[in-house]
Every structure is written in structure tokens, then in C-alpha cells.
Amino acid sequence: MTEDGRLLRGERTRTAVLDRALPLATTAGLDGLSLGQLADTLGISKSGLFAHWRSKEALQLAVIDHARQQWTDEVIRPGMAAPRGVRRLWAVHDRRLSFYESVRLPGGCFFANANFEYNARPGVIRDRLAAELTDWMTFLTRLATDAIDVGDLRPGTDAAGLAYETESLGVCAVMQAPVLGPVTFRHARHALHEHLRVLATDPTILTELT
Amino acid sequence: MTEDGRLLRGERTRTAVLDRALPLATTAGLDGLSLGQLADTLGISKSGLFAHWRSKEALQLAVIDHARQQWTDEVIRPGMAAPRGVRRLWAVHDRRLSFYESVRLPGGCFFANANFEYNARPGVIRDRLAAELTDWMTFLTRLATDAIDVGDLRPGTDAAGLAYETESLGVCAVMQAPVLGPVTFRHARHALHEHLRVLATDPTILTELT
DNA sequence: TTTATTTACGAACGGTCGGTCGTTTTGTAG
DNA sequence: CTACAAAACGACCGACCGTTCGTAAATAAA
Numbered sequence: 001m002t003e004d005g006r007l008l009r010g011e012r013t014r015t016a017v018l019d020r021a022l023p024l025a026t027t028a029g030l031d032g033l034s035l036g037q038l039a040d041t042l043g044i045s046k047s048g049l050f051a052h053w054r055s056k057e058a059l060q061l062a063v064i065d066h067a068r069q070q071w072t073d074e075v076i077r078p079g080m081a082a083p084r085g086v087r088r089l090w091a092v093h094d095r096r097l098s099f100y101e102s103v104r105l106p107g108g109c110f111f112a113n114a115n116f117e118y119n120a121r122p123g124v125i126r127d128r129l130a131a132e133l134t135d136w137m138t139f140l141t142r143l144a145t146d147a148i149d150v151g152d153l154r155p156g157t158d159a160a161g162l163a164y165e166t167e168s169l170g171v172c173a174v175m176q177a178p179v180l181g182p183v184t185f186r187h188a189r190h191a192l193h194e195h196l197r198v199l200a201t202d203p204t205i206l207t208e209l210t
Numbered sequence: 211m212t213e214d215g216r217l218l219r220g221e222r223t224r225t226a227v228l229d230r231a232l233p234l235a236t237t238a239g240l241d242g243l244s245l246g247q248l249a250d251t252l253g254i255s256k257s258g259l260f261a262h263w264r265s266k267e268a269l270q271l272a273v274i275d276h277a278r279q280q281w282t283d284e285v286i287r288p289g290m291a292a293p294r295g296v297r298r299l300w301a302v303h304d305r306r307l308s309f310y311e312s313v314r315l316p317g318g319c320f321f322a323n324a325n326f327e328y329n330a331r332p333g334v335i336r337d338r339l340a341a342e343l344t345d346w347m348t349f350l351t352r353l354a355t356d357a358i359d360v361g362d363l364r365p366g367t368d369a370a371g372l373a374y375e376t377e378s379l380g381v382c383a384v385m386q387a388p389v390l391g392p393v394t395f396r397h398a399r400h401a402l403h404e405h406l407r408v409l410a411t412d413p414t415i416l417t418e419l420t
Numbered sequence: 421t422t423t424a425t426t427t428a429c430g431a432a433c434g435g436t437c438g439g440t441c442g443t444t445t446t447g448t449a450g
Numbered sequence: 451c452t453a454c455a456a457a458a459c460g461a462c463c464g465a466c467c468g469t470t471c472g473t474a475a476a477t478a479a480a
Binding site for chain 2: 026027028029107108112113115116119120121130134158161164168172173175176183184188194195
């Protein structure tokens with residue numbers, strides 16, 4: 001956008017629209033996202049959106065890409081800065097919780113909301129969301145496997161199971177926090193910490209983590 | 211309804227409507243529930259619904275009550291038949307997983323979906339859903355506390371934390387099963403089983419459970 | 421400066437939404 | 451049988467939805 005706030009054309013307009021669409025889709029739902037409302041809050045006309053995306057569905061898919069990009073930049077990449085092994089697994093878990101604990105996004109996690117919304121609605125969007133979830137679980141499993149490989153966790157540890165538990169604790173903390181309060185984040189941290197302590201070859205590794 | 215399938219008036223009509231509305235609201239969302247579509251599939255007129263509920267919101271609240279009733283009858287009550295202590299906590303966890311594992315309800319768990327849908331939408335419905343979630347967590351915590359009181363779990367065990375982990379594992383298994391497959395149910399059972407074994411005063415109690 | 425293309429606009433479309441109204445049907449109580 | 455109230459109906463309302471279209475403005479290329 002220009003210095004006076006007006007939108008420029010082309011790519012910059014597109015990212016500006018997606019920046020605005022993501023929080024709207026997070027709170028109102030990816031399907032409940034209203035193109036009219038989106039255009040109004042951007043100060044552009046509804047029909048102008050169709051110059052950039054051929055349909056609402058195309059825009060929704062772009063929102064998903066945008067959300068993944070943001071998630072990668074703000075959560076995964078910083079978490080990956082931690083040393084390999086169980087420290088990195090913990091860093092990703094902790095970053096995710098911190099991200100939502102500091103109320104960065106109203107409406108909770110976009111991907112969790114969208115997955116729930118489209119669980120029973122076949123179509124292109126559901127397939128895309130399913131692929132994102134599969135990728136994410138593969139990533140978590142790889143973190144767990146690495147923690148086993150470097151010797152932080154006992155050989156024979158169920159990497160996929162550990163990834164599943166990490167994901168469950170994280171998602172539910174974000175989901176239930178608006179109702180049950182920030183205690184859910186403490187529970188999510190404590191539960192995984194306890195479990196890792198049981199699985200660790202040297203429990204003292206865990207004591208130095210938050 | 212009469213022997214030829216037509217609806218009678220009064221209470222029986224109301225429960226017939228709710229029986230039909232609950233799966234629709236589970237798949238399309240409590241807000242995405244369409245009164246026109248609901249009336250069509252029931253073979254009645256849309257305006258006829260307003261003879262029983264003054265507004266869509268009133269019907270949505272009735273759907274929540276109906277879902278809770280069904281949940282109590284089909285999941286909680288059978289689970290409570292188990293002996294006190296850790297066996298009962300496990301029975302409730304297991305019943306919940308079995309309920310959805312056998313594909314009883316398309317669209318997953320109504321309450322989980324609705325909670326996600328209304329997390330960022332203040333209003334009467336959100337308040338009601340929040341109350342339901344609070345009640346449910348209180349119930350789970352009570353089960354955990356009881357398991358401690360009867361001596362199944364170590365004194366000093368974090369009952370609220372255990373309840374939180376139970377809920378997280380159960381919800382996410384149902385949520386992710388459509389994408390990741392039934393392996394999520396195995397993970398949810400295995401993870402809680404492992405955790406309970408760590409917390410148990412006598413681990414042999416756990417071996418006799420599934 | 422002229423030309424071509426992208427970008428944005430306002431108006432309008434068909435469709436669905438929740439909701440209202442007057443009327444008719446239906447069950448039940450007297 | 452009569453009278454009354456609950457229940458169901460069809461027609462209709464205004465609002466909003468995603469989408470299209472013809473056109474005008476803005477940019478980039480010539």
C-alpha cells in the first residue's frame with residue numbers, strides 16, 4: 001500500500017486482501033467468510049476481488065496458503081532454531097502454545113477451525129486441508145524420530161504416538177483456552193513435559209526446559 | 211409419528227425435528243444449519259418450525275440440549291457402569307472413542323465442532339456451549355479425583371491435568387480420524403493407558419484394561 | 421503520446437437465508 | 451357435536467449471498 005494507505009495493484013493488493021481475510025476466516029469460518037464484508041473493511045468493491053481470484057473457492061485456497069506461510073514463518077522456523085533432538089521437539093510445542101497464549105490471533109488456530117469446519121464436507125478445500133494436516137503430522141513425527149535418533153529418547157519409542165500426543169495437547173489448549181482460561185496452556189506444557197521425562201534416556205535434559 | 215410415517219403434533223414432532231437437526235448441525239455447523247433444508251427433509255413447511263421455536267436461535271439451543279441428552283444416554287451412562295476408580299475413568303474414555311470409531315455420527319463430535327465454531331462469536335449460544343464444556347471438564351476431573359481417592363492413582367496426582375489430557379486425546383482422535391484414519395483412536399487409547407500406568411499405584415490394574 | 425492490459429468500479433442478477441402473516445387443518449376438551 | 455387452541459401451511463418480505471457484466475480509471479509497454 002502507498003504511504004497514504006491506499007492499495008496498489010497487483011501482488012501487493014493480493015497479500016493485503018489475504019492479510020485481512022485470514023483473521024476473518026479464522027473467526028467466521030472459511031465458509032462463513034463474506035466477500036462483501038471483506039471488501040468493505042478493505043475499502044474496495046466486492047467485484048474488485050474477482051479481478052484477482054476467479055471465485056470464492058479460489059480465494060479460500062489462497063487463504064489456506066497464506067495461513068500456512070504465516071504459520072511457517074512465525075512458529076515453525078523459530079522453533080527449528082533450537083538444537084536437534086528433544087529440545088527442538090519441545091521448542092516447536094512451546095512456540096505454538098506461546099503464539100496463541102499471547103492472543104496473536106483472535107478465534108484461535110485457523111487450521112484447527114478449518115479442519116473441523118470441513119471434516120464432513122467433501123471437495124477441493126477439504127482435500128487441501130487434509131494434505132496440510134498430513135504434512136504437519138509428518139513433520140512432528142520427524143521431530144520425534146530425530147529425538148530418538150540422537151539418543152534423547154529411548155530406542156523403541158513410538159514416534160507417531162508421541163507426535164499425536166503433542167498435536168492433541170497443543171490443539172486442545174488453543175481450543176479450550178477461551179472457555180477454561182490460560183490454565184489449558186499450563187496443562188499442555190506440563191503433560192508433554194511429564195511424558196517426555198518418562199521417555200527420556202537422561203531425564204536431566206528435560207529439567208533445563210521451561 | 212403415526213404408523214404410516216407422518217408426524218403427529220406436539221412433543222413428538224419436536225423430538226423428530228431435533229433428531230433430524232442434530233446430524234445436520236454436526237456436519238453443516240450449528241450456524242450453517244438451514245431451516246429450509248431441515249423442513250424439506252422432514253417433509254414439513256419452514257414456517258411450521260416457527261410454531262415450535264420462536265427463532266432459529268431457540269431451535270439451536272434446543273439442538274444443544276438434545277445433543278447433551280443423547281451424549282449422556284449413549285456414552286456417559288454406560289461408562290459409569292464400570293467400577294469406581296481408574297476403571298471408570300478408562301471406561302468413559304474408551305466409550306467415547308468406541309462411539310465415534312464405529313462411525314455413529316457423520317461429521318464427528320457435535321460439541322467439539324460447535325465449540326470451534328463459536329469460539330470467537332459472543333452470544334447466548336457461545337455461553338451455553340461454554341457451560342457445557344465446563345460441566346464436562348468438571349465431570350472428568352471428578353472421575354480423576356475419585357481414582358485418586360480410592361487409591362488407584364498416586365496421591366498428589368494432578369486430577370485437572372489428567373482430565374485435560376483425557377479430553378485432548380479424545381477430541382483430537384475424533385477430529386483427525388477422517389484424515390489420518392483409525393490409527394488416531396489407537397494413539398488416543400495407548401497414550402492415556404501409558405500415562406495412567408505411570409500414575410498408578412499398582413500398574414497391574416491397567417494391564418487388565420483393554 | 422499512443423496503445424494494450426490490468427485493475428477497479430457500480431449496478432444488477434438469481435438464489436438462499438431467517439422470519440412474518442393470514443388462513444386452514446387438526447386434535448382435543450367440554 | 452361444538453368450540454377452542456395448537457399446529458401446519460403457502461405466500462411473501464427484506465437482507466445478504468456469490469457472481470457477472472459493461473465500463474472507467476490506472477499502469478505499463480510501444
